[in-house]
Structure formats: C-alpha cells, structure tokens
Amino acid sequence: MEYHIQKRILITGGAGFLGSHLCDRLVAKEHDVICLDNFFTGNKKNISHLLGKPNFELIRHDLAQPIFLEVDEIYNLACPASPVHYQYNPVKTVKTCIMGSIHILGLAKRVKAKILQASTSEIYGNPTVHPQKEDYWGNVNTIGPRSCYDEGKRCAETLFFDYHRQNRVNIRVVRIFNTYGPRMHPNDGRVVSSFIVQALTNQDITVFGDGSQSRSFCYVDDMIEGIIRMMDASDDFIGPVNLGNPHEFTILDLAKKIIEMTNSKSNIVYNPLPQDDPLQRKPDINLAKEKLKWQPVIELEEGLVKTVEYFEKIFARGK
Numbered sequence: 001m002e003y004h005i006q007k008r009i010l011i012t013g014g015a016g017f018l019g020s021h022l023c024d025r026l027v028a029k030e031h032d033v034i035c036l037d038n039f040f041t042g043n044k045k046n047i048s049h050l051l052g053k054p055n056f057e058l059i060r061h062d063l064a065q066p067i068f069l070e071v072d073e074i075y076n077l078a079c080p081a082s083p084v085h086y087q088y089n090p091v092k093t094v095k096t097c098i099m100g101s102i103h104i105l106g107l108a109k110r111v112k113a114k115i116l117q118a119s120t121s122e123i124y125g126n127p128t129v130h131p132q133k134e135d136y137w138g139n140v141n142t143i144g145p146r147s148c149y150d151e152g153k154r155c156a157e158t159l160f161f162d163y164h165r166q167n168r169v170n171i172r173v174v175r176i177f178n179t180y181g182p183r184m185h186p187n188d189g190r191v192v193s194s195f196i197v198q199a200l201t202n203q204d205i206t207v208f209g210d211g212s213q214s215r216s217f218c219y220v221d222d223m224i225e226g227i228i229r230m231m232d233a234s235d236d237f238i239g240p241v242n243l244g245n246p247h248e249f250t251i252l253d254l255a256k257k258i259i260e261m262t263n264s265k266s267n268i269v270y271n272p273l274p275q276d277d278p279l280q281r282k283p284d285i286n287l288a289k290e291k292l293k294w295q296p297v298i299e300l301e302e303g304l305v306k307t308v309e310y311f312e313k314i315f316a317r318g319k
C-alpha cells in the first residue's frame with residue numbers, strides 16, 4: 001500500500017489554464033491545496049468545481065504584494081502567459097515576475113517550503129540553437145515588446161538560484177514549452193486557442209508571417225505530470241529542466257490541421273509577423289527523460305480533439 005503524506009500546497013496563478021489543472025491533480029491526491037490568484041487572466045470558472053471541497057481554498061491576492069502563509073510546497077505559476085496578455089501592461093508583467101518571485105521566495109525561505117518556478121522556453125528568445133537544451137543561454141532582445149516577459153522570467157530564474165545559493169531555499173525550475181488544452185482563455189491570442197475559436201466560428205484563420213515559424217505543442221495533462229514529477233524529484237536535481245513535446249510543427253501546418261479536424265469553412269489569411277516572434281522552437285527533453293523518467297504521451301491530434309471538444313462545449317453553453 002502506498003504511504004501518503006498530505007502536504008499543504010500553495011499554487012500561485014491557480015485559477016489560470018495550467019494552475020487550475022494542477023489544482024485538480026493535487027486536490028485529487030488529497031493534498032491541502034491553496035489557490036492564489038488575482039484573476040487577471042485566470043477565471044473562477046476554472047476552479048469553481050473545487051470550491052466547497054474540504055482540502056481546497058481560494059485566495060484573491062496580487063503577488064506583486066507580499067503574503068504570509070504556512071505551506072510545505074509552492075508552485076509559482078502567477079504570470080500572464082500569452083503575448084497579448086503579458087504585453088497589455090508590460091510594467092505589471094515585470095512586477096509580477098520579479099517582485100512576485102521575491103515575495104514568494106521570501107515566504108519559502110521563512111517557512112522552509114520547497115518552491116517550483118514555472119519558467120518558460122521564452123528565456124531562449126529567438127534561438128540560434130535547435131533544438132534548445134538547458135545549457136543554451138538564449139538570444140533575447142532586452143528592449144522589445146516581448147522583453148517584459150522574457151527578461152522578467154530570466155530574472156526570476158536568477159532570483160530562484162540566488163535564493164538557493166544564498167539562503168538554501170529548496171528550489172525547482174521547469175522551462176515550459178508551448179502547452180495547450182481545455183481551459184485556455186478563448187481570447188488570449190495564443191495560437192492553438194485562436195485557431196480553434198476561429199475555425200469553430202468560421203472566421204478567417206490568422207496566420208502571422210508566412211506560417212513557416214515552428215512550435216512544439218504539449219498537451220496539458222502531460223505538462224502537469226512533468227511539473228509534479230519535478231517538484232517530487234530528489235533534492236540534488238533542481239533544474240532548470242525543459243518540459244515540452246519535442247514534436248515540431250509549422251504554424252501553417254497547425255492551421256491546416258485545425259481546419260480539417262473541425263470541418264471548418266474558414267480561410268487562411270496572412271497577417272504581419274509580430275516583432276521578435278521566435279522563428280523556431282523545440283525542446284530537447286533528454287534531461288527530463290533521464291532525471292524524471294518523463295516524456296509526453298499525448299500527440300497533437302489527440303490533444304487537439306480534446307481541446308476542440310472543450311471549446312465546442314463553452315460555445316454551446318454561451319448560446
């Protein structure tokens with residue numbers, strides 16, 4: 001029989017896309033879960049089914065302000081993730097990344113909690129190395145429209161490692177590559193949600209540039225499994241570790257696939273490529289395979305079917 005110790009776990013950004021799936025998994029494992037969110041991009045609907053459970057609590061709080069709680073583990077996910085949302089108020093994005101990290105690391109230090117940072121493939125910028133390995137330092141513009149997020153997340157990694165070296169905080173850092181699935185915000189401008197919404201409503205599919213830029217898409221269930229494995233990894237493996245699906249697609253391929261799957265009448269239109277949009281992205285996940293015994297098991301078509309079903313349902317409810 002498995003011996004199970006219930007932990008008190010804080011998830012910042014817990015009402016967002018990834019955070020709400022993490023809440024589901026950890027509540028199901030019978031941990032005592034505290035979800036903290038300022039609802040900038042998160043939504044109460046994502047976690048409403050958990051309200052009322054004895055091992056789930058919700059706190060409305062902005063991580064740019066300090067908070068005091070007694071917890072054993074912290075997953076730090078608070079930060080808008082889509083370019084549209086993180087560029088809406090770039091100064092706030094930097095504050096969330098940096099002041100948020102300082103506040104949450106200070107808390108981890110005081111209560112001796114283990115803390116995991118949701119970092120990102122964006123720290124590699126527009127990569128000159130392909131696929132990206134953890135020892136690649138990146139190619140990032142410090143002053144462009146994506147910099148608030150890219151540099152905010154880079155500095156957050158620095159803070160995590162400095163708190164670890166200076167204050168012995170028990171950290172974990174995961175670099176998340178493009179992840180998709182149910183509960184993505186329908187208007188967040190990210191490519192998978194945008195194309196599905198456009199296809200289901202027979203609007204034009206907006207491919208930026210010529211669509212030859214690539215991304216590698218990971219289904220949310222695979223990602224959550226990887227994140228939890230990293231939190232549970234032994235203390236001599238703190239990362240950073242890439243988590244993502246190494247199967248690479250062009251954005252044009254993705255558009256065609258979604259049109260076909262949804263039997264959509266949408267046409268593809270080509271809009272200008274946004275500034276500093278990375279031309280290629282694909283994780284090298286050998287480290288995660290070796291250290292976490294983790295690799296994605298859900299391929300794009302299967303994950304897209306589940307995601308399309310989700311958006312069909314929320315549109316049907318809205319009618």
Ligand code: NAD
Pocket residue numbers: 012013014015016017018019036037038039040041042043061062063064076077078079080081082096100118119120121175176177178179180185
């Ligand atoms: P999301 O926007 O759905 O979730 C982020 C959550 O953080 C939202 O609920 C939002 O309201 C909350 N939040 C934002 N600022 C806050 C603040 N100052 N205080 C408290 N809460 C705040 O995005 P997501 O896709 O779920 O991403 C979660 C985390 O994973 C983010 O840190 C993101 O950078 C990282 N990440 C995600 C991806 C991806 O493809 N989904 C890729 C790389 C990294």
Ligand code: UDP
Pocket residue numbers: 082083178189190191192194195206207208209213215251273274277278
């Ligand atoms: N993209 C696109 N049309 C859209 C939204 C995004 O062609 O309506 C492209 C975007 O230019 C980028 C890729 O899809 O090359 C992924 O964009 P997303 O915003 O999802 O994530 P990120 O750029 O952060 O990887």
